[in-house]
Every structure is written in structure tokens, then in C-alpha cells.
Amino acid sequence: MADIVPTAVDDIPSAEVAEVDLYHARSWWTKYVFSQDAKVIAVQYSCTAIAIGLVALVLSWLMRLQLGFPESFSFIDASDYYQFITMHGMIMVIYLLTALFLGGFGNYLIPLMVGARDMVFPYVNMLSFWVYLLAVAVLVASFFVPGGPTGAGWTLYPPQAILSGTPGSEYGIILMLVSLALFIIGFTMGGLNYVVTVLQARTRGMTLMRLPLTVWGIFVATILALLAFPALFVGCVMMIFDRVLGSSFFMPAIVEMGQQLSYGGGSPLLFQHLFWFFGHPEVYIVALPAFGIVSDLLSVHARRHIFGYRMMVWAIVIIGALSFVVWAHHMYVSGMNPWFGFFFATTTLIIAVPTALKVYNWALTLWRANIQFTLPMLFALGFIVTFVNGGITGLFLGNVVVDVPLSDTMFVVAHFHMVMGVAPILVIFGAIYHWYPLMTGRMLDEKMGQFHFWVTFVGAYTIFLPLHYLGLLGVPRRYFEMGETSFIPASAQDLNAFVTVVALIVGFAQIVFLFNLFRSLRHGKVAGRNPWKAASLEWQTDDVPPGHGNFGEHLPVVYRWAYDYSVPGAPDDFIPQNVPSNAVAENHAEAPSAADGIEAPRT
């Protein structure tokens, strides 16, 4: 309890290591292009991720057009459709969500929130981005090679992924696998930075149990990614060998279209295990940063501490650990030994307990709070709703026998879009509205933001809720068109047409959001220092936006947790982390700059 009481300990340990001087850019190129400043790298990561994400958005429109109005578009044939869904899924999960949460928010927020001047390995951090950019370039190149990108589904299951019955099996699949391998190499460089920075570069007084939950979420997600991505890396390398060199890691004896192929002895299930050993933690690589960020958004904008901070931290850690022993719940009907079902169903449903606790604590944070209905708060509320909805359908799919009729139906599509598509993206939007003033010094436009929230939240919910019921009916996923199917009523097609129209409207709202991002750079209201009156360190910098090195001459010293809102007896409704308890009253109204901290290490 001592760590989180408001009358925080004023006894701050002295600095054990002297500060290392930073690399100072000498030219425009090293300042803005080959930059070693984590904040610039964060912006580079974010812009690249959003740009490639726009490609995925357009792909989703194309696939929705086909589903809503089959046989209406001569430019979409079955090959195109499978390429659209594959590239949409892969881009969203890896190149947008993973890159944006870790490379974008991780780079920007970790050093600022832990009170460091930069990441601990700035040069490797810069390399991380350029390798990521190369991975994106290879991915984009696959759209322009003969045969186009792979259409194997984002899961890339062999043998299908590398056989001629699948679009892009000539060059597309090779570029896809190479791109993934590059992404993993780039991520590893960034990931090591995030972990070491959190462990080694926290400022004096910033104990682990005083870290904002944003940092906890990104920190644990990065550890998961560092452990999970190697499994995918191995799978990619082996599949490249199978495709290019004719090895048979994943390829049994096969007769393709009447012809005996020279493969033999490999196991398609081996790839699935490798893929999901990565693939399930990947869900939490996206979800944990969202959990962390949304906790901070709720707390700041409800003017109340997060409820049950320590349980929230432990829940993140436990969810992260459990996420490594649930992977085969993606494979209940894969043909693996069915007795695995008992184990994986049990572990999967156990993970619901810490996850549910997080939901309760978010909701309880609102209890007797002082809720400001700012844009970040609206998106945070939207996140809780969609996450609860998507989470409980996970309990259907995790319970092995319930998964049998539902697997590979639209129910699965609806589930994962709600829980790891819509929910984390709502957090990303909330986070951008929240931290844009820090990054640019200007506020995003409120009216456009309101339009963006209402259309996106109501629209996305309207899109994905009904799809669950199509899945329950037995409509399969990954079908180019349903054709004549006796058990599917004509009304299902009407529903699909309706969903497509809503999807296009939601897509339009994202264009408004992008316009807002650009316009507010010059025309937004000037934000000033700490416009949300937040207590965490990133808002306590001397300059807004923070300059190279983040803080002024002296690093801030931390006296309390990040959630001292509405502390009884304090003059303001928040106390920044770097205010000692004897200065709470004096620093009324104006938060102290970092230089007001204790200057010399005490002896």
C-alpha cells in the first residue's frame, strides 16, 4: 500500500549512474529523417502505419462491396477477393496495429512517461524504423508482381499458401514471408529498446509500481512480442524453403489436380502450431497497450485515480503469461489430437478472469468520479463497450465444444473484429485526441472529432453485431459469394448489403479524421501546457512539444503514482508525479517544471 498512498514517500534514492550525453543532430537529415530521437521515430512509425492502414481500409471497402452486392462488380473476381481479405488482415494486425501501438505510442510515450531523455539505444531504435519501412515496401511491392499478392488468408496455412490453386502463390507469397521476416527483425531492435528503457532508464523515484498503466501495457506487450515473433519467423523461413527450395517442412505427399508433387513427409499442423504460438500472444500484443492507454484516458478525463491499480498491473502480467498457453484454441477443429481440447479450453476460459477484472476496474473508475465528456473519454467508453462485447463472444469460441459449429463462420469474423479490431482502434483514436496537443502543441478540432466518434462507434457496432448472427446461422467466412445455399435465407443478403453501406459511411468518417489531423497542425486551438491537467510525467516537460532530450536541464524526480486526482485536501484536483508532498499547496494552479525537482542527488 505504501507505494500508492497520496502522502508519498519523499525519500528519493540518489542517481546511481551518471547521465549519458545524447546524440545531437547536426543537419536537417539527421534531425528529421535519420533521426535518433524516439519522438521523431514515433512519428515516422505512426505515419507509415497509418498510410499502410489506409490501404487496408480501401481493401475492406472492396471486399464489403463484393459481399454486399455479389455479381455486381466485374473488376472483383474470386482471386481478387481472396487477395483483398488476406492483405487487409495482415496489414491491420501486423503493419498497422502492432507497429502503431509499439513503434508509435511506445516510442513516444515510454521515455517521456518514465522520465528518461530517450530510448537507451537510439541508433538501434532508428534502424528499427528503417527496417520496418523496408518490410512495408516489400509488402506493397507484392501488389505489383505477376500474380499479385498472396490470397492464402492472413493465416497463410500451408499447403494451400504455396500451391497453384491459391492466388499469388508464384511471387506474392514469397514477398509476404520476406516482409514478415523483415518486420520481425525491425521489431526486435525496437522491442529490446522498449524493455531495457523501462527497466533501466526510469528516473529517480519512478518505481515499477508508480509507472502509468500505459507503460505497463506496452512493456508487457513488448516482452510477449519478443518471445512470440521468433515462432512466426521460424515458420516464415521454413515456408520460404518449402516454396523456393522444395523442402517439405509443412508439405506431406500431395496430389494436386491429379498430379503427384515431389513433396513428402512434412506436417501442415506444424505450421499452425508455430503460427498460433505467435498468433495468440499477438492478440494481446495489440490488446495490452490498448488496456494500458485506456486506463490512463479514463483516469485523466474522469478526474479520478484508476481503480485497483495494483490488480490492474498484475492482471496485465498474468494475461501476458497465460497468453502463451492458449494458442491451440485456434485449432480445435484443425485435426490436432482432440484431447488437447480439454487443456486449451480450460486455460482459455481462465484468461477471462483477469480480463474481466480489468473491465470491472475501468467501470469502477467511473464510480463517483467527475467525468468530463471529452473526445478521449468518449472513445474510452466506446472501447469498453466493444471490448466487453468482443470479449464475451471469445468465451463462446474458447469453450471447445461451442467452437465446433462456430469456427470458420462469420461469428469468428465478428468476434475478432470487435475485440481486436474496433476496440483497440477506438483506443488509438482516443489516444491521438489525448496526446496530439503534446505532440503538436495544438488541439484537434472538437466538432469534427464529435462527428468522427459518433459515426465510428455507432457504425462499427452496427456492422459487427449482426455478423455474429450470420455466423450462428452457418454463413462461412472467406466465401467469395454464397451462391445457392438452401439454409441461408434471402434476408441474409439484404443484411450484407446494409452492412456494406454502413461500412462505407464509417470509412468516410475516417477521412474526416485524417483531415482533422492535417488541418489542426496549423489551425488547431493552441493547447498550452498540460491542457487535460494530467498528472503523469509526459505533460510536465519544459517545452510543449517536448524537445530533444525531453526534459530541461534536470530530469524530473518522482514522488507519487501517476493517478493522484482529486486527492482530499489538495488545492487542485490533480497532483503531478514530480511534486513532493510538502510542495502540493505551494504549486497550486501551476504545475512545477522539471527543473523544480530536487537538483543534486542526496547523500
Place this chain on the structure above:
Amino acid sequence: MKKGFGVALLLILVVVGTVGFHVFSPWWWTELASNWGYIDDTIILTFWVTGVVFVAVVGFMAYCVLRFPYQEGRRSEYNPENKKLEWWLIGLTSFGVVLMLTPGLFVWNDFVSVPKGAAEIEVMGQQWQWSYRLPGKDGVLGTTDVRQVNDTNPFGINPKDPKGQDDVLIAGDDLHLPLDKPVKVLLRSLDVLHDFYVPQFRAKMDMVPGAVTYFWFTPTRTGTFDVLCFELCGVGHYAMRSKVVVEKEDKFQAWLKKQQTFAQSLREAENQSGGESKVASALGPENAAGGGSGSRDHGAPTVRVNP
């Protein structure tokens, strides 16, 4: 208008809309045609448990939003933790999880325990069509090997295995099954992953090249049911269709007698071997992608002559 009212209204509409859609939407599962009613029951139970949690959480948020909007000068309540409350919530959630998982695992135990005396049949998948094999008079399916697959032996049945000679082969036609007899469906694929699924039966399993997988069920209702492929298998995936006809025992036997056995198919091929080998419609990616009705239109087994 009071601050927070619009947001509270939104949250309440989400709850009412979701529950309303669940109750009144016309899209629901197909009428059951197998013994797996327990699976449906487990789904209903899960809907109840999770539905209560959904309504409670979103409802609680709506209340907070309505009750505690921002007022200048007001302070939130400061009590960072409530151990007792958190442990109660953990306990209740665990109870709900046990409530759903326990029956689920019992039903799964049924699902993986094939009853003695279940008739074995085989479903074989290849891009993009279904074939079926039923044991002949000896009641046993002959062994197979992908390496044995050729023009005259599209199933790859081991020609030296006497148990395979009387196997009944159905290629490019509907599968018939007798009513109320448990069936163990053995699943095999020649090329890529497929998945044999009839929504009315509720049971499915992937077919994996290089392995034989299985599931079991008992048809409990006569009728003709659509078979769909439920594992992405290439560009013709959506067109990989067939039908299962469930009928009374006597009708089934009459149908069975009319089907060709492996031995008969070999003799027929021998008679024709004087001329060119017969080329039935080889279903390439281009013709599969064109038609929506799928492979069951093709009367003969897929054979492609090696170049």
C-alpha cells in the same frame, strides 16, 4: 440538456439494441439434424451467462455517466483500492466461467468418444470437390496411400488390400446416410486443408493432407442438406459444395446397391484401356471460379492426364 445525458442514452441504446437484436433478429441457427443438441444447449447457456455480464457492465457505465458528470469544484471519491470488492468480483467471474466450462468439457468428452458400432465412412477432399467412400460387405475400409492415386484409382486405394476391393466409391455425387445410425466420419485430403461441414449437423473437423482425422454424429432427421467447405482451400473454396441425403434404412440400402465398388471401377477402366485414357472434366481453377454451383455437377471423378 444535462451533461452526459447523450452518452448515457447511447450506452442504454447499445444494451437495448443488442438484446433486442438477439431476441427479434430473423437470423438464427438452422434446425438441428443430428444428436448434437447438447452443443446448442451449451451455446444457449453461454448466451445467458455472458448476456447478464454485458447488460450489467454497460448498464453500470450508463448509470455512472448519468450520475457523475463533471462539475467545476467537485471532487471525485478517493479510494484507490477495495480488496474485498475486487476479490468478490474475481470469485463471481470464476463461478460464471466454471458454469460454462464444465458442461462444455462434458459435451466435448462425448464429441471425442466415438460410440462402439458406429459405421465408418470416408470423406475425401481435393480442390475443389468432395468424394465419399463407404465400406463394402466386409464392413471395413481398405487402406489408402496418396502415392497410389492415378487416373484409374482416384481414391488412392491400396490395390493389394483385399478389404478395399468392395469399397463403395462415390465421386461427384451426393452422399446418402441412414437415419439414426451413428457414423464415424473419417476425413482425408489429397492436396490442401479442407473442412467437411453440414451446418444442421453442428459437427466439423478439418481434413489434413498426410493424415486421417475424424468426427462422429448420428443423423436424426431425414432430408437433403448442403455440404460446404469450411477451411480456405484456394480460389475455388466457395464453390466446393456437395449434398448429404439422410433417409430411412431401406431407401439407403437401395441406393447403396446401385453404387460402384472399387473392383468394378478397376474392371471398367481396364475395358476402356485399349483407347485413350478417359479424361473426365478436370476442374481447374478457372472453371471452378466461374460457376457457383460447384463440383457436384461433375458426374465423373476428377482425373487429369499427366503430361
